[in-house]
Amino acid sequence: MATTGLNRLRLARAGVGVAGAGRTGVRRSPNRGAFTLLVLIAPSVLLLVLINAYPLVYGAIQSIHRGTLITTGPLVGLENYTDVLADPRFWKATVFTLVFTLVGVFGSWVIGLTLALLLRTKVPGGPVFKVLLMTPWVVPIVVSSTAWNWLVAAPDSPLPTLTRWLGFGDALFLADPTLAAITVCVFKVWVSFPFMMLMTSAALASVDEGVYEAASIDGAGSRQKFTHITLPLISRSTYISWILMTIFCVNDFPTIYLLTGGGPVDSTTSLIVLAYRTVFQDFQTGPGVAIAFIMTIALVAVSTVLYRQIRKVEIA
Amino acid sequence: MSTAKSGGVTRRGFLGLAGAALAAPALAACNVSGNSGTSNAAGGGGTLKFWDMPWGQPAYNDAGKKLVEAYAPSGELPKASYQVIQWNNFYQTFSSAIASGSGPAVSSGAGFQAFQFAEQGAIAYADNVIEALKKDGTYDDFLPNVLDSMKTSAGYVAVPWQLDMRILWYNKAILDQAGLKLPTTWDELHTTGVALRKLGISGFAIGSGAGNPMGSHVMVAMMINNGGGLFDPDGKPDCVTDVNVEAIEFLLELVNEGIIDKGSVSFTIDNVSGLWNTGKAAIGFYSPGLTGAAPKTAANLVVADPLTGPRGGKGAVNFVNNLMMYKDTPSQQGSEEFLQYYLRNLHTYWDNKVASSIPVLKSIADSPAFSADPNNTKIVKEWQPISKNYAATGSTLFAGLAAVDGGQALSQFTQTILRGGTDARSALTTLQKGIEAVVQ
Numbered sequence: 001m002a003t004t005g006l007n008r009l010r011l012a013r014a015g016v017g018v019a020g021a022g023r024t025g026v027r028r029s030p031n032r033g034a035f036t037l038l039v040l041i042a043p044s045v046l047l048l049v050l051i052n053a054y055p056l057v058y059g060a061i062q063s064i065h066r067g068t069l070i071t072t073g074p075l076v077g078l079e080n081y082t083d084v085l086a087d088p089r090f091w092k093a094t095v096f097t098l099v100f101t102l103v104g105v106f107g108s109w110v111i112g113l114t115l116a117l118l119l120r121t122k123v124p125g126g127p128v129f130k131v132l133l134m135t136p137w138v139v140p141i142v143v144s145s146t147a148w149n150w151l152v153a154a155p156d157s158p159l160p161t162l163t164r165w166l167g168f169g170d171a172l173f174l175a176d177p178t179l180a181a182i183t184v185c186v187f188k189v190w191v192s193f194p195f196m197m198l199m200t201s202a203a204l205a206s207v208d209e210g211v212y213e214a215a216s217i218d219g220a221g222s223r224q225k226f227t228h229i230t231l232p233l234i235s236r237s238t239y240i241s242w243i244l245m246t247i248f249c250v251n252d253f254p255t256i257y258l259l260t261g262g263g264p265v266d267s268t269t270s271l272i273v274l275a276y277r278t279v280f281q282d283f284q285t286g287p288g289v290a291i292a293f294i295m296t297i298a299l300v301a302v303s304t305v306l307y308r309q310i311r312k313v314e315i316a
Numbered sequence: 317m318s319t320a321k322s323g324g325v326t327r328r329g330f331l332g333l334a335g336a337a338l339a340a341p342a343l344a345a346c347n348v349s350g351n352s353g354t355s356n357a358a359g360g361g362g363t364l365k366f367w368d369m370p371w372g373q374p375a376y377n378d379a380g381k382k383l384v385e386a387y388a389p390s391g392e393l394p395k396a397s398y399q400v401i402q403w404n405n406f407y408q409t410f411s412s413a414i415a416s417g418s419g420p421a422v423s424s425g426a427g428f429q430a431f432q433f434a435e436q437g438a439i440a441y442a443d444n445v446i447e448a449l450k451k452d453g454t455y456d457d458f459l460p461n462v463l464d465s466m467k468t469s470a471g472y473v474a475v476p477w478q479l480d481m482r483i484l485w486y487n488k489a490i491l492d493q494a495g496l497k498l499p500t501t502w503d504e505l506h507t508t509g510v511a512l513r514k515l516g517i518s519g520f521a522i523g524s525g526a527g528n529p530m531g532s533h534v535m536v537a538m539m540i541n542n543g544g545g546l547f548d549p550d551g552k553p554d555c556v557t558d559v560n561v562e563a564i565e566f567l568l569e570l571v572n573e574g575i576i577d578k579g580s581v582s583f584t585i586d587n588v589s590g591l592w593n594t595g596k597a598a599i600g601f602y603s604p605g606l607t608g609a610a611p612k613t614a615a616n617l618v619v620a621d622p623l624t625g626p627r628g629g630k631g632a633v634n635f636v637n638n639l640m641m642y643k644d645t646p647s648q649q650g651s652e653e654f655l656q657y658y659l660r661n662l663h664t665y666w667d668n669k670v671a672s673s674i675p676v677l678k679s680i681a682d683s684p685a686f687s688a689d690p691n692n693t694k695i696v697k698e699w700q701p702i703s704k705n706y707a708a709t710g711s712t713l714f715a716g717l718a719a720v721d722g723g724q725a726l727s728q729f730t731q732t733i734l735r736g737g738t739d740a741r742s743a744l745t746t747l748q749k750g751i752e753a754v755v756q
Contacts, residue, residue, distance in 0.1 A: 069411035070436045089724075153525065154587050155579050156596075174525065174582030175735070261526030264581040264731045266724075280407055281727075282754045283432070283719045 063289040069279075073286070080290040090291065092266060093274040097250060100185055100270055104249035105242055107189035112196025112241075116204055117230075119197075137194035145258035148187055149174075177267030180260050184268045188255050192248065196241055203237035204230070236310055243306045250299055271295045362646035364396040364654055367410075367420035369403060371478070371637075372605065372672040379670045387657050393650040396422075414438050414642065421645035422655055427706075428718035430466070430474035430640035435715040440641040441471035445652050445659075449475075454659060457677045459696070465636045465705055465713050474638035475655060477662055479674040481634045481703055482530070482537045482601045483695055484623060489616040490517060490598040501624045502566055505599070509575030512598050519575045521591050521600030523583025524730045529722050530585065531730040533633055534601045536706065538563040540631035541623060545708030546720065546751060553755060554709070555748040556741060562626060564733060564740035571736040581734040585609075592617065604695055605672030619691040622702055634703035635721075636713075637673065674700065716755035725750025 063080055067073025084090050119130055136144060152159045152173035163171040173183045207230065215225050231238075253272045256262060262269035262277060269277070271291055279288030368380050377400045384398035399420070401409055406426065413419035414433065433439045446463075449455040455463070462476045486498060491508075494515060499505040509519030524531030539545055544559035570576045577583075583591075591597035592610035599620070607614040622630045639658065641651045663679070665671035666686045674695055675681050681696045706717050720726055729747040732738055 068432075068436055069408070070415045070433075070438060149526075149584065149587075153579070153582055153584065154590065155577065170578075172579050172582070175579045180582065258526060260582065261528075261727075263525070263727070264735060265728055277724050280405070281719070282723045282725075283407075284754065 059289050059293065062285055063293050064286070066286045068283065068285055076286065080286040081294070084287050084290045084294065089266060089269070089274060090271075093269045093271045096181065096268060097270040097272075099181070100188060100252075100256075101246055101249040103185040104188040104192055104252075105245045107185070108192035108196045108245060109200075109238070109241065111189065111193040112198075113200050115193070115197045116200035119201065120204055133197060134194045136191050137198075141191065141254045142258060144191060145187070145255065148183075148259060152183060174260055175264055177264055180264055180268050184256055184259055187259060188249065188252065191255060192245060195248075196245065199237055199241040199244075200234060203234035207233045239306055239310045243303050243310075246302055246306070247299060250295060362394055364394045364422065364646055364650050365399065365420040366396050366654070366658075367399050367401045367423035367425075369401055369406065369424050371424070372670055373608070375668070376665065376670040376672075379665055379668050383658070383661055383664055387654060389650060389653060393653055394646045396654050414644065417644055419642055419644055421651045422639060422641050422658075424477065424637065424639055426718065427480075427635040427637055428713060428715060428721065430638055431468070431713055431715040432718050433640070433642070434468070434470070434473045438642055438644070439473055440643045440645065440648055440651065441473060442466075442475050442641060442652075442655070443471040445475055445641075445655050446472050448652070448656055449659070452660075454677070457679050459676055459678060459681065459700055461711075462636055462676045465711070466638055468712070468714075474640040475659060476636045476638045476676040477659065478637045478671065479634055479676055479700065479703075480603055480637060481632055481674065481695065481699055482533045483604055483606075483632070483699055484620040485592075485600060485602050485606050485617055486620050487592070487595065487598045487613060487616050488618045489613075490595060494598075498620060499599070499623070500621050502626055505623060506566075506569065506573075506575070508599065509570060510573065513574050517595075518577055518591055518597040519599050520570050521588055521597035521602070522576055522580050522734065523585065523588040524580065524727065524734050525582040525584040525587060528583065528585045528588070529727070530588065530602070531580070531583075531734060532721070532726045535564070535567070535726070535730050535733065536708075537601060537631075537633040538567060540633055540704050540708050541629065542625040543627055543629045543631070543709075545704065545710070546747075547707055547710045549710050551707060551710045551712060551714060553748055553751040555744045555751065559627065560744055561740045564744060566626075567733055568736060568738070568740060571734060576734065578734075578736065581731045603672070604674055604692070607691070608672055617691075619694045619699070622698055630702045631708075632699050632703040633708070634700070634705055636676070636705060719754035720751055723750075723754055725754060 061072065064075060064077055065073045066076045066080070115133060119126060119133075123129070151157055154160070155170065157173075159173060160171050163169070172179060174180050211229055211233070212225055215229055220228070250270075251272055252270070253276060256268055256270055256273050257276070260268045262273040272295065275288045275291040275295070277288075278284050278291060282288075366384050368377065370377055380400075381398045384396050387396045389395055401423075407429070410419060410423070410425065410429070410433070419438075430439055434441075446455065458476065459479070462479065463472075466472050466474050466476060490512075491498060494511065496508050496511055497504070499508045505520070512519035522531050522534050536546060539560045542559045542563040544557050544563060546553060546555055548554035567576070571578070571580075588597070588600070588602070589606075589609040592600075592602070592606060593612045595613055602609070607617050610617060622632060624630055639655060641648075641655060645651045662675065662677065663683065663685075666675055666680050666683065669685065674692070675686065680686055681692075687693050687696075705711065705713055706721055707713050725747055728750070729743055732743050732746075733740075
């Protein structure tokens with residue numbers, strides 16, 4: 001008996017063999033089908049375990065020991081975690097990480113969204129602008145941080161020279177703690193907005209123009225179209241880009257480290273920089289890994305909340 | 317019996333292939349340590365890996381490669397291979413390689429690296445090499461106090477090969493043009509700094525920005541200059557002393573009066589080099605390689621006399637860069653023979669003018685190739701004898717110093733001072749606590 005395509009799929013999912021026309025189907029037990037599937041995915045699962053779980057477990061072990069990168073050292077239980085949580089530098093780094101992440105995510109999103117909307121309009125040389133606007137994302141971070149250092153670090157760098165010329169005096173962009181934090185955040189937004197622009201452009205491209213035409217016929221203005229059509233229709237992509245950018249920002253080591261090294265006086269030290277410095281400069285492996293674990297837990301929590309938001313959007 | 321086939325490959329065959337594909341990387345991973353163990357057991361087999369850092373221009377590493385490739389071992393001992401390890405994440409590179417059994421047999425590296433790895437049981441002590449150097453006379457060729465700094469209660473952790481120091485440099489043309497005398501005391505340095513500030517030129521070039529440890533080195537150098545240091549003679553942290561407070565108060569005065577640029581806190585090494593190169597720095601501490609870092613003004617850059625502190629003392633900070641051997645080697649005898657070969661041929665670097673630091677051997681320091689530059693001669697004759705290592709006021713180096721040099725406590729202290737608006741004693745008290753936390 002011949003089967004339809006849909007039936008074939010159903011049978012295949014049930015672990016039942018499908019015969020061709022004129023042949024009798026071979027029935028197999030569901031258990032055997034499940035076993036076959038398990039065996040087929042086992043290599044991938046094992047590889048993932050080796051690549052991800054092993055370092056995670058090894059890191060967890062390191063975080064409850066007082067050792068080095070070579071030796072595990074004596075077991076200290078949760079002492080590394082309590083030490084880290086009692087350290088004011090950890091909380092200072094947490095605050096900066098929050099600020100850096102919030103500015104990085106929403107700053108780059110606002111600029112990315114604005115540019116994506118602008119680039120939807122037909123302007124001469126639009127593709128050229130698109131390519132140029134991608135430059136901050138494409139250029140290696142070592143190159144762009146060097147360029148920014150040249151732009152702001154020394155008293156005779158272009159930006160300090162400009163601020164003097166405008167009568168604002170000597171602006172110590174990387175030497176003053178507040179200005180350094182602002183500079184690092186602005187640098188992050190500059191590096192990240194092309195990614196947001198790309199994500200938003202892709203989402204906007206999938207929005208049917210007919211929806212806007214219908215809204216126009218109903219008398220909706222530009223603002224109403226933006227808030228009631230554009231934003232809701234791209235919300236799924238927006239949440240995904242927020243999740244990704246949150247992870248990028250919290251885990252962003254080079255942007256900060258190459259520009260300020262976490263200074264001056266820890267004013268731009270984020271948690272990832274603190275973890276690195278604790279492990280590789282202070283050689284305190286246990287506490288450094290403990291910081292990294294606390295970060296991981298926080299990131300998983302934030303990502304879960306945002307992911308649930310995506311599901312709500314899908315359901316709606 | 318299953319008859320399902322796909323392109324001639326049975327399901328069982330496919331699963332077998334998948335299993336093999338999975339097993340291959342796992343077995344390869346296991347084999348990393350397996351190789352090491354086999355080569356160790358073989359004694360003379362394999363190749364002896366020498367890891368070197370970029371100690372100067374690329375020409376340095378080119379010369380190093382040639383030197384290592386020219387090594388002809390005796391008998392069945394292994395030949396050597398050369399590999400450059402970048403400074404970025406170098407400790408991570410060494411640690412992970414050593415932990416996985418794929419590390420070097422011999423290497424150069426950071427000043428306190430040998431002490432760290434010795435503490436972790438990875439270093440092969442160099443006592444046999446030292447004995448051999450005594451026999452052939454090389455031992456007596458070392459500059460004073462250099463070799464002893466590598467000695468621990470368990471033996472020599474490494475053998476020195478070059479010296480890094482923080483030297484006071486000045487731009488002669490700028491001082492001459494401004495009619496200023498070269499300062500020889502702290503007071504004179506202050507007076508000259510005030511005059512230079514009026515000209516818009518730095519009278520104490522320094523930096524403590526991203527990846528720049530030189531600012532911290534200068535802090536310690538000034539403490540040593542005044543008879544202090546970070547540790548007491550027994551090696552315990554001892555930052556809050558009157559001499560240290562006096563040294564840091566002097567630096568704070570330079571900051572508060574604008575002699576030290578307030579932007580210094582964020583200056584990278586490139587920023588500081590740029591100040592020297594563009595004639596915007598007239599006086600300041602730098603490594604012996606300043607002329608290479610500031611080629612435009614190199615002809616005017618001169619090593620100054622060591623400053624006399626307010627208590628009449630002189631002093632500077634040095635870093636003994638060394639060559640270390642590791643236990644994981646195809647042949648310990650091979651490592652030792654290679655190290656001796658390398659030490660006997662060190663002069664190649666200075667003969668070819670590719671080294672940017674000070675040699676540890678008198679024969680090289682006295683050689684025409686090195687001593688032709690009067691700056692070099694002055695460093696060896698006047699600065700090296702008064703210089704002390706990071707353990708000052710103690711003298712014995714130890715593993716914990718790695719967490720001090722480049723660690724967060726000292727870099728934060730340096731940045732606090734360079735920002736000004738603090739007092740020396742409280743800043744040193746915070747430094748003391750920070751060092752105590754990382755030095756066990």
